[in-house]
C-alpha cells in the first residue's frame with residue numbers, strides 16, 4: 001500500500017468495487033474493446049455493480065449528494081486498466097448526464113437520472129461537429145424556439161455512445177433577445193428527425209456515432225440550463241470530469257507497467273531475466289516514478305475538484321495533460337521491453353497501447369489545454 005494514497009473509507013470501498021467489476025469484465029475485455037456498439041454483457045455487469053450510481057445526485061438514485069470528481073477518477077483508474085470499453089461506458093454516464101443533474105427541470109431529472117444510475121438509459125453529450133472540434137464556438141447546429149417546442153437542426157460527429165444512447169445532450173446556437181448564444185437541449189434518441197450512423201472507427205475501437213438532427217422537435221421543457229447559457233453547463237461538466245481522464249490514464253499506465261514487469265521478470269535471454277538487461281530496469285523504474293507522480297497529483301486535484309470543480313479547472317487540465325502524456329510514454333516503454341510479445345494483436349498490452357493514444361486528443365487535446373494554461377500563467381505573471 002502506498003502511504004501517499006490515503007483514501008477515505010468511502011473511496012476505498014468504491015475502489016474495491018471497481019477492482020471487482022474490472023476482474024469480472026476481464027474475460028470479456030478483448031471482445032468489448034473491439035466493439036463499435038455497447039457490449040450488453042459489460043453493460044449488465046456495470047449495472048450489477050451499482051457503480052453508475054456515483055454519476056448522478058443522491059436525490060435521483062445516486063451515491064453522493066452530487067457526482068464526485070474523486071470517486072469518478074478512482075473508479076475510472078481501476079476500470080481503464082482492464083477495458084477501455086468498460087471505462088468509456090462508465091465515464092459517459094456522468095459526462096452525458098451532468099448537465100441534466102445541474103441544469104435540467106425537476107421533471108427531466110426524475111425522468112432520466114434514476115435510469116442513468118441503473119444503466120437502463122445510456123447517456124451522451126453531443127458537442128463536436130463534422131467541421132468543428134476544439135473551436136466549439138464555431139459550431140453550426142441551431143436550436144430554435146417554436147411555441148412550446150425547441151427545434152434542433154444540424155450534425156454532430158464522433159459522439160461517444162452515438163447510435164446506442166437513450167438521448168443526446170446537444171449544444172447548438174440559439175438567437176436569444178436578438179443575440180446569438182449557445183444552448184443545450186436534451187433530445188431523446190427516438191425523436192422523429194434524429195438519425196445516426198457510424199462512419200468512423202478509431203485505433204482503439206469505441207462506441208462512436210454521427211448524429212443528424214433534421215428539424216427534430218422536443219418540448220421546451222427539455223432545455224438544460226438557461227437559453228443562450230449552454231456553454232456554462234458544458235464547462236461545468238468538463239470541470240467535474242476532466243480530471244477523471246487522468247484517472248483512466250493512470251490505470252492504463254499501471255496495467256501496462258504490470259504486464260511489462262510480469263514479462264521481463266519471467267522471460268530469460270542472454271542467460272538471465274530480461275529485467276536485468278541493459279536499460280530495461282531503468283525503463284521500468286522510470287515508468288513507476290512517472291505513474292506515482294501522476295497518481296499523487298491526480299488524487300489531490302480530484303479531491304480539490306470534488307470541493308470546487310470550476311475553481312480548480314486549471315489543475316484538472318494539468319492532471320489530464322500530465323497523466324495522459326505519462327500514459328503514452330509508459331505504454332510505449334512497456335511494449336518495447338516486451339519485444340514481439342508486446343505487439344500481439346488483442347493482447348492486453350496491445351489494447352492498452354492503442355487505448356492510451358486517443359486520451360491525448362479527446363476532452364481537450366494536450367495542446368489546447370496547454371494553450372489555456374499558458375494564457376493563465378502569463379496573465380498571472382504580468383498582472
Ligand SMILES: Cc1cc2nc3c(=O)[nH]c(=O)nc-3n(C[C@H](O)[C@H](O)[C@H](O)COP(=O)(O)OP(=O)(O)OC[C@H]3O[C@@H](n4cnc5c(N)ncnc54)[C@H](O)[C@@H]3O)c2cc1C
Pocket residue numbers: 125126127128132133134135157158159160161202206358361362363364365366367368371
Ligand atoms: C474516442 C473519442 C471520443 C469522443 N467522444 C466525443 C463525445 O462524446 N462528444 C463530443 O462532442 N465529442 C467527442 N469526441 C470529439 C473530441 O471532443 C474532439 O476530437 C476534440 O475536441 C478535438 O477536436 P478535433 O478532433 O476536431 O481536433 P482539432 O480541433 O482539429 O485539433 C487538432 C489538433 O490541433 C491542435 N490544436 C487545436 N486547437 C488548438 C489550440 N487552440 N491551441 C493549440 N493547439 C491546438 C491540437 O494538437 C489538436 O489535437 C470524441 C473523440 C474521440 C477521439
